[in-house]
Amino acid sequence: MMQFLAENLMKAAYKTKRFLTLLVVDMPKNHKISSISSKSSIWGGRFSSGPSQLMNDINASISYDRRLYRQDIAGSKAHASMLAACEIISQEDCEAIHSGLNQITTEIEAGQFVFSEALEDIHMNIENRLFQLIGEPAQRLHTARSRNDQVATDFKLWVRELLEAIDQALADLQAALLDKAEAHAEVVMPGFTHLQTAQPITFGFHLMAYVEMLGRDRGRFTDAKVRLNESPLGAAALAGTSFPIDRHMTANSLGFDRPSANAMDAVSDRDFALEFLSAAAICSVHLSRFAEELVIWSSDQFGFITLSDAFTTGSSIMPQKRNPDAAELVRAKPGRIIGALNGLLIVLKGLPLAYSKDMQEDKEGVFNAADALGIALAATTGMVRDMKPQPDAMLAALKTGFPTATDLADYMVRELGMPFREAHHASGIIVATAATKGLGLEDIDLKDLQAIEPRIKPDIIGLLSVTNSAAARTSFGGTAPDEVRTQIAHARHRFTIG
Ligand code: ARG
Secondary structure: OHHHHHHHHHHHHHHOOOHHHHHOOOOOOOOEEEOOOOOOOOOHHHOOOOOOHHHHHHHOOHHHHHHHHHHHHHHHHHHHHHHHHOOOOOHHHHHHHHHHHHHHHHHHHOOOOEEEHHHOOHHHHHHHHHHHHHOHHHHHOOOOOOHHHHHHHHHHHHHHHHHHHHHHHHHHHHHHHHHHHHHOOOOEEEEEEOOEEEEEEEHHHHHHHHHHHHHHHHHHHHHHHHHHOEEOOOOOOOOOOOOOOOHHHHHHHOOOOEEOOOHHHHHHOOHHHHHHHHHHHHHHHHHHHHHHHHHHHOOOOOOOEEOOHHHOEOOOOOOOOOEOHHHHHHHHOHHHHHHHHHHHHHHHOOOOOOOOHHHHHHHHHHHHHHHHHHHHHHHHHHHHHHOEEOHHHHHHHOOOOOOOHHHHHHHHHHHHOOOHHHHHHHHHHHHHHHHHHOOOHHHOOHHHHHHHOOOOOHHHOOOOOHHHHHHHOOOOOOOOHHHHHHHHHHHHHHOOOO
16 A cells, blocks of 8 residues: 555656656665675774774765765866866876766666775765776875765755755645646635634635745745855865865855855854755645645545545545545654754754764755655645645535624624724624524524614625625735735746746
8 A cells, every 4th residue: 555655656756847856766776785894995094903893884874875976976076176177186187087986977877886884985985986996096086185075065965956856846836736726716615713614715815825835935945055055175174285275166166156164164064954954844844734734625524625546545444435645644744854853953962073973963864854855745746736626515614603704793894883893792693693593694684683783784695605705805915816816926926936
């Protein structure tokens, strides 16, 4: 069942374009990992024997940081070109390094690369293979660089691509909501406060609330990208380097706005990961609130929408069931994402400058949160595109709960000049009378209304219908269909959605 759901989600994700190709398929699946323990050829100079297997097990990050391979190779190419331009290595060595790194990309993407746990992480795995391929020039690549600035650079590049992919996925979801809102701008449904019937609203209006929330989410991810975009490369271990490097050149070629101003900050900063996780946590909470509404709306008791077969599952025992599993899983994803944010905040709290190995714990949470948010966004977009509103059920739900009681009070204020508090009280008495008679407000006799407030005139008839109530709320940002159509047009423009 889960396998089936996962496949459906993946299909929907592909339909909703690039997102998962970047987030989930950013590492070929058929990689191999060997775990032979031996003295490290990269840092083993002062050691006489190799680390214990347990040391390797706790130390190695290759099982997950191999997802950084593209960024690591891009960073190394930029660094090698800069070293050559600054005449720190020869042009021939630089070319050998580039062609070796190209070969490694091919091997990784073909699933032929053998990742080694003994080589700890993606940086040393790639450097070691480069040495096997091109020999001595590989050993010059790490001049004026440390794994500390290298990993910060790789991880920033990865998170930057992620932020771009999320922005696109959020725009796709906004587009789906806008289309649905436009198609159903006239459909009237109950609006709730305390999950009790409050006032009639339109379905399009309700969906547009989420377009705004997702717009703010996009703003947070975009802001995070601006602050992230300083290059740590060339900060070296923590103190900079005595080689005449050009940090502006590497920053520029990797698409950063500038090199980070302080080398120690450059290798210690994980704010960019925290900012991604914070924005992701808020976004996932938005998606979770929407998912909960989908669960409620699609229940037999509400029946406001139907979800498609593509995003529901059956029960192994109850043949009649159509469970909104995808919505429930979207509702649950903040558990992981907020957990990842908490986890990284706790790892960094009290950590002295500069790099400590604690910081290696930054990646899994971010990867996990990225995958969770990616699939939640894709599944939500799929559900929105497929869902069908049920206007009859929404209208039927408006038969109870006196949703136009405020319209009645507003009438008495507008037409009879009553102060609102007094009108509120009179309307309350009318509601109580209607409740005793088992009637809705729009069905109550004019005579009965006038018995309570004699100044009420026949022009009240019709005003208390739910459709008129919604149509009357034309204030800026209100629920009237015409106003919602204006909101939709503005939102398409503000969020640059076609
Ligand atoms: N795998 C390490 C990490 O992710 C790379 C940096 C290692 N630096 C060090 N000084 N041991 O953090």
